[in-house]
Amino acid sequence: MNIKNVFNCGWLRKNAPDSCIVISSRIRLARNINKIPFPHWADEKNLKKAALLIQNAAKKCSYLVNSECYDLNKTTPLDKQYLIEKHLISPEQAISINGYLIAGDKEMISIMINEEDHLRIQSMDAGLNLFEAWDIINKLDSDLSDKLNYAISPQWGYLTACPTNVGTGMRASVMMHLPALILTGQINKVLKGVSQLGLAIRGLYGEGTKALGNLYQISNQVTLGQAEEETIDYIKKITNQIIGYEKDAQEVLTKESNEQLEDKIFRAYALLTHARIISSSEAMDFLSTVRLGVSINLLKNVSLEVLNELLIVIQPAHIQKIYKSTLTPEQRDIKRAELIREKLLIT
C-alpha cells in the first residue's frame, strides 16, 4: 500500500461550530454480518468472506464514491501508525488478521473491516457537529444495510462482539480542548460530574486526568434502550455545558490581568516558532497553550485551523510521511520543529 495524501482531513474545516473548544465530533457504528462469526472467533475463510461482502457493498454506496480500500496485511508498520494517528484505524485493527480500511473522500467517513466487529463505520466532522455526523453515517448505514445482511435482534438491536455495544452499536464522541479548566484547577470537578452523568471522559491517548495537549474525549457509555438521536442530544447538551465552564474559566483567567499566563502563552508561541528541535509532547504542550492564547484573544495572528492541523501532523508517523523517509526520533524532533515553524509562520 502506498498512502499518498499526507494531509487530507476534510473534517478540519474552518468556522465549525464552537471550534474554539470542540476540535472534532465523531460517531461510529458497530455492525456485524448475520451468520458469520464475530472477527475474534471467525476463521480466515469467514474473515475473507465478510471482508469481500463489505467491500462489494461499499462500492455501491454513493457516500463512498471516491473511497479507497487498504489491505492492512499489505500495509507497512509506518503507514499503519499513520492511520492510527489519523484515528482511521485503531491500534487493535493494526494487528488484526484480514483487516481492511475503507477511507472515504477527505477521510470524513471510513469503515474498519474485521476489527472487533465486522464493520466499524465512522463519521468525523470539525467542531461540535454531532448531528451532521449522525446524518451522514445514518444514511451510509441505511445504504449498507440494503446490501448487507446485518446481525440484528428484534429484542436487543444490533448484535456486537462486545456486549457494551449491543443495541444501537453507536459511540458518539467529541474531542474538547480544556486548558482553562486545567489552569484554574477545575478539571477534576468537571471530569467527575461528566462521569456521574453516565458519559465517559478520557484524555487523548490515555485514561485518567492526564491529557496530552489538554485534550479530552467525551462519549456515551449506554447503547441499549436509548435511540441514537437521544444519546447524541444528551452528549451535545453536556458538551455545551462544559463549553460554558471552559469559557467561564477563560474569562476568569483574562480578567485577572494574569502576567504569568501571558508569559506562558508568549513563551510557548516563541518556542514553537523558533525551536530547531522539539519533541512530540513538548510540541503538544505548547500548541495547547498557544490555542488558549488564540481563544482568549491574546494571540491575534494565529489560526485555530493551523493549530488543529498541527496537533495531528506533529505525530511521529505523520512527520515521516511528510518528509518521505524513515527517521530516528532525533531526526523527527528536528523535522517536527521545521514543520511547525513553517506552518505557523505562513499564517
Place this chain on the structure above:
Amino acid sequence: MNIKNVFNCGWLRKNAPDSCIVISSRIRLARNINKIPFPHWADEKNLKKAALLIQNAAKKCSYLVNSECYDLNKTTPLDKQYLIEKHLISPEQAISINGYLIAGDKEMISIMINEEDHLRIQSMDAGLNLFEAWDIINKLDSDLSDKLNYAISPQWGYLTACPTNVGTGMRASVMMHLPALILTGQINKVLKGVSQLGLAIRGLYGEGTKALGNLYQISNQVTLGQAEEETIDYIKKITNQIIGYEKDAQEVLTKESNEQLEDKIFRAYALLTHARIISSSEAMDFLSTVRLGVSINLLKNVSLEVLNELLIVIQPAHIQKIYKSTLTPEQRDIKRAELIREKLLIT
C-alpha cells in the same frame, strides 16, 4: 542626588576592536594624597579635606570638563546600587564615609573619592582598547598630579592603602565573553592557564568558574617592578590568545552542524523577544547565548551593541531608574521583559 541620565555609557560604542569577544577594557589607578591618612584610618576632618582637595583639582582638569560630582552620603540606596551596576562605584564605596564620585562625560572616566584610597581613577572603553584607556587615564593622572600632592616613594612608587597596589597602583582589566569555551568544556583549562601566567581571572559578580552570562574579567596582579605599559601589553597579549581559543572553539561548534546549539540559540532569542516575565539571571543566560549566536553568524539581525547594553540595563537598579519607580522583584521581572523586547525588536 538625582541621577538623571539612565543610560549614558560612552564606552559602549560601536565597532570597537575585538568587540565580539571583549566587551570592555578598564584601567584604574589607586592614588593617595601625601600626609593625609589612608581613608580607613582617616578621621572625618581628614576625609573631608582629601575630598575637597580632589574636587578642586578635578574642576581644573580638561578631561573632567563636563563631569558631575555626587556626594554618596546624600545618595539613595537605589542610586548607589545603580552606580555599582555601572561599575562607577564599588560596593565598598557605597558604604564609605565621606565618599564621592566624580563621573566624567559619558562615564568613560571617573574618580571614586575616599574608597580604599583617596583616589581611584578609572577609564573605560569598549572592546580590547587597553592602550587607548591607558592614554586617557595617564593624561588625566598627570593633570591631577600637577594639582595634588600624591603620596609617592622614590623606592616603591605610588603608596596605597593595600600593599597589593603599591608601585604603579594600576589595575588593568578586560571583560571577556567566553561562551564557546564553556560549551566545549575548555574553560577550566583556560582559567588555569591564565592564573599560571600571573593574571587574575574571575567571573562577573563572583569568584571561580561559575560566571554570570559567561563573562570573565582578566586583570593583572603585579603592580610592583613593572612599568604600566609593560603590564598592559602583557594583558593584551594574553587576551589575544584567549580570543584565539574562543574563536577556535566557536569554529568547532559551527563546523559540527550542531542542531542542539542552533536550538539553544534560537530558543534563547525567542524567549528574550517574547517573554512577559524574566529574571535577571535567566536574561543574562539568554543574552549570553544570543551573543554567541551573533558571533557565529547564526543570528543576523541582532546588534552586539544592543546586547552589550542589555547586559547592563537589565540589572535591578537600572530597571527601576528606567521605569522611574521603586519596584518589587516581581514587578522588575515584568519590566525587564518589556525592556528587552523593546530593545531587541527595534534593532
